Amino acid sequence: MTAGTGQVRFARSALEITVPAGATLLDLAEEHGVAIPSLCRGGSCGTCKVRLLAGHPKISTSHALSEEERAQGYILTCSARSVAGERIVLDA
Numbered sequence: 001m002t003a004g005t006g007q008v009r010f011a012r013s014a015l016e017i018t019v020p021a022g023a024t025l026l027d028l029a030e031e032h033g034v035a036i037p038s039l040c041r042g043g044s045c046g047t048c049k050v051r052l053l054a055g056h057p058k059i060s061t062s063h064a065l066s067e068e069e070r071a072q073g074y075i076l077t078c079s080a081r082s083v084a085g086e087r088i089v090l091d092a
């Protein structure tokens with residue numbers, strides 16, 4: 001990792017990438033051929049939910065997730081961004 005970049009690992013896809021800070025995890029997945037379904041891309045439908053296995057993305061909203069989903073570690077990939085110096089691991 002260099003300054004201003006982070007790491008994202010898509011565990012099921014066996015893909016680990018160096019990414020610029022501030023990119024949505026959904027955009028990063030699409031750019032690298034990892035299929036995550038999406039609809040609203042604005043944090044309101046819940047379609048893009050994926051379980052976070054490690055790391056601390058910058059999350060702008062989780063309103064579309066139930067309490068149970070949050071407890072299970074789900075995040076909305078359209079509303080979660082990469083962070084400099086942080087390694088984020090997703091179950092995708």
Ligand code: FES
Pocket residue numbers: 037038039040041042043044045046047048049064076077078079
């Ligand atoms: S695509 Fe609707 S919440 Fe992410």
